[in-house]
Amino acid sequence: MNEKLMASKNKAKEMWNNRTKLQRGIIIGGAALFIVAIILISIWAAKPSLVPLYKNLSPLETGQIKETLDARGIQSEIADNGATIMVPSEQVDTLKVELAAEGVPDSGTIDYSFFGENAGFGMTDNEFDVLKLKATQTELVNLMKGIEGVNDANVMINLPQESVFVGEKTEGSSASIVLNLKPGHKLDQAKVNALYHLVSKSVPNLSTDNIVIMDQNFDYYDLNKDENSATVASFSTQQDIKDEIERDIQREVQKMLGTMMGQDKVVVSVTTDIDFTQENREENLVEPVDEENMEGLSVSVERITETFTGDGAAAGGLTGTGEDDIPNYEAAGAEGNGDYERIEERVNNEVNRIKKQIVESPYKVRDLGIQVMVEPPNPEDPLTFPQEREDDIEQILSTIVRTSIDKGFNEEPLTEDEIGEKIVVSVQPFAGKQTFEEAEVPTIPIWIYVVAGVLLIVIILLLVLLFRKRKQEEEIVEDEELTINEPIRVQDINKEVETEGTVRKKQLEAMAKEKPEDFAKLLRSWISEE
Numbered sequence: 163m164n165e166k167l168m169a170s171k172n173k174a175k176e177m178w179n180n181r182t183k184l185q186r187g188i189i190i191g192g193a194a195l196f197i198v199a200i201i202l203i204s205i206w207a208a209k210p211s212l213v214p215l216y217k218n219l220s221p222l223e224t225g226q227i228k229e230t231l232d233a234r235g236i237q238s239e240i241a242d243n244g245a246t247i248m249v250p251s252e253q254v255d256t257l258k259v260e261l262a263a264e265g266v267p268d269s270g271t272i273d274y275s276f277f278g279e280n281a282g283f284g285m286t287d288n289e290f291d292v293l294k295l296k297a298t299q300t301e302l303v304n305l306m307k308g309i310e311g312v313n314d315a316n317v318m319i320n321l322p323q324e325s326v327f328v329g330e331k332t333e334g335s336s337a338s339i340v341l342n343l344k345p346g347h348k349l350d351q352a353k354v355n356a357l358y359h360l361v362s363k364s365v366p367n368l369s370t371d372n373i374v375i376m377d378q379n380f381d382y383y384d385l386n387k388d389e390n391s392a393t394v395a396s397f398s399t400q401q402d403i404k405d406e407i408e409r410d411i412q413r414e415v416q417k418m419l420g421t422m423m424g425q426d427k428v429v430v431s432v433t434t435d436i437d438f439t440q441e442n443r444e445e446n447l448v449e450p451v452d453e454e455n456m457e458g459l460s461v462s463v464e465r466i467t468e469t470f471t472g473d474g475a476a477a478g479g480l481t482g483t484g485e486d487d488i489p490n491y492e493a494a495g496a497e498g499n500g501d502y503e504r505i506e507e508r509v510n511n512e513v514n515r516i517k518k519q520i521v522e523s524p525y526k527v528r529d530l531g532i533q534v535m536v537e538p539p540n541p542e543d544p545l546t547f548p549q550e551r552e553d554d555i556e557q558i559l560s561t562i563v564r565t566s567i568d569k570g571f572n573e574e575p576l577t578e579d580e581i582g583e584k585i586v587v588s589v590q591p592f593a594g595k596q597t598f599e600e601a602e603v604p605t606i607p608i609w610i611y612v613v614a615g616v617l618l619i620v621i622i623l624l625l626v627l628l629f630r631k632r633k634q635e636e637e638i639v640e641d642e643e644l645t646i647n648e649p650i651r652v653q654d655i656n657k658e659v660e661t662e663g664t665v666r667k668k669q670l671e672a673m674a675k676e677k678p679e680d681f682a683k684l685l686r687s688w689i690s691e692e
Contacts, residue, residue: 177631180631185627188620188623188624192617192620192621192623192624195613195616195620196617196620196621198613199610199617202610206610211251212237212238212248212249212250212251213248213254214241214246214247215227215248215249215254215257215258216246217242217245218245218246218313219244219247221244224240224244224247227261228240230264231247231257236249236253237249237250291321295319295321298364298365299317299318299319301364302315302317302319302360302361302364303315303316306341306357306360309353309357310353311343311347311349311353312341312342312347312349313342313343313344314341314342315341315342316339316340317337317338317361318337318339319335319336319337320336320337321335321365321366322335322367334367335365335367335368335372336368336372336373337361337368337372337373337374338373338374339357339361339373339374339375339376340376340377341376341377342378343377349377354383354384354385354386357375357383358373358375370385373385400436403436403525404434404436407434407527408434411434411532411562412431412432414562415430415532415534415559415562416428416430418558419536419555419558423536423551426592427539429535429592430532430534430535431532431533431534432531432533433530433531434529434531435527435528435530436525436526436527436528438525439524440524441521442519442521443519443520444517444519445518445520446515446517447514447515447516448514448515448516449513449514450513450514451514457511458511458512458513458514460509462509462510463508463509463510464506464507464508465505465506466504466505466507467505468502468504469501469502469503469504470501470503471501471502526568526570527567528567528568529584530562530563530566530567530584531585531586532586533586534555534585534588535588535589535590535592536552536555536588536589537590537591537592538589538591541591541592542591544589544591547589552587552589556582559585559587560582560585563576563581563584563585564581
């Protein structure tokens with residue numbers, strides 16, 4: 163066994179001595195990198211996968227949960243600026259149940275369950291009113307959180323003090339609500355109306371006129387009392403229509419230019435002047451059928467022709483003035499000769515009678531302005547944005563302005579100069595871009611892939627060198643192999659007769675060669691016997 167180990171050691175030492183300095187460096191470096199990679203991969207694999215335990219937490223709630231987890235020795239991390247706490251994925255469900263049983267997190271809010279847990283006789287009326295108001299606000303917040311798109315809410319209710327005098331009027335209640343909406347969500351009018359009625363019915367003597375609702379972006383939400391009204395008399399409705407028109411035009415321009423240059427490279431603003439005049443009128447028009455000759459259609463024609471020639475009373479006198487005269491005929495004279503001719507034509511013409519009942523649209527775009535800010539491809543160099551591209555943008559905006567403005571407000575079409583005054587295109591770098599941090603997804607670092615690739619290459623290179631070395635050694639051994647001739651066996655002429663003594667002698671010689679220790683022990687035993 164020792165001889166085999168020594169032979170392997172000598173062979174390995176000889177192989178190492180036969181290597182060049184470069185080969186030795188590659189072998190040592192590859193082994194070191196392999197060991198380091200194994201250690202790093204083991205550390206990364208042993209690191210637990212963290213997932214959110216709670217989200218949208220307040221700093222107070224995050225601190226309570228963090229303190230509780232640290233006391234238990236559970237690994238945790240805080241993310242999203244303190245609004246999210248992360249724990250190992252295999253402990254999420256257990257921790258939620260255990261923390262809920264302990265009342266963690268305790269946000270400090272008071273709801274209606276407080277009265278059942280802390281009912282007592284030592285509470286004054288003022289304390290009870292304060293706790294009841296706080297509980298009402300908390301319950302309204304919980305109800306609003308159940309509406310889709312509402313992340314959180316703050317509710318402030320003002321209840322007037324009741325008067326002890328009969329007949330004295332007291333002011334009504336009021337409520338102020340600030341909603342924290344989720345990113346990308348917008349409350350529609352149905353949800354806004356639901357919020358108004360929810361708060362109004364939850365607080366006594368609270369009218370919807372005394373409720374104010376806004377979000378974290380300072381956008382106010384008003385109650386639409388008559389959604390099916392056909393008029394736009396109220397200012398809020400007119401403002402909603404104006405905002406909707408501006409928003410639609412802005413969205414289309416932003417979408418079109420953003421597709422051309424990138425959504426983060428374009429900012430669009432639209433302003434409009436809307437005419438909300440609504441006109442109802444009735445027109446009764448009469449037009450000739452033949453407009454060129456200004457004539458109508460002949461419905462009936464009557465022609466009368468009378469002639470008279472001869473002696474007798476001449477035609478004359480006043481028409482139809484005698485007692486026996488026929489109306490519209492001239493009275494006959496007393497005597498004399500004369501000629502008489504009368505031609506009468508009566509034509510009844512029919513014309514086009516047009517009756518129109520016109521209801522004008524309740525709103526029209528009288529004027530429109532579009533302002534566009536564009537960032538060059540290279541913000542440091544404004545010349546990277548070509549003038550041809552800017553001219554294309556102005557041409558596109560000119561078309562939008564020309565087709566959006568109502569044609570009835572201008573007697574003549576808008577000229578190019580007038581349209582150019584309604585368009586502004588500014589090319590400059592953006593200094594106030596909003597950046598949104600993306601949620602980090604746990605991934606394997608790139609350097610681990612690099613190290614693993616280097617190690618793989620080194621291992622492949624070592625294997626190639628090893629196989630090549632073995633092949634070279636085998637070729638050398640084959641070249642140096644000596645041919646061994648079998649010994650010539652000559653038949654022994656003197657045939658020796660074996661006796662018992664010669665047999666023992668041969669056995670002792672064989673024992674001395676094969677087992678010298680046993681042979682020495684046998685000699686000692688023989689000497690001691692003698």
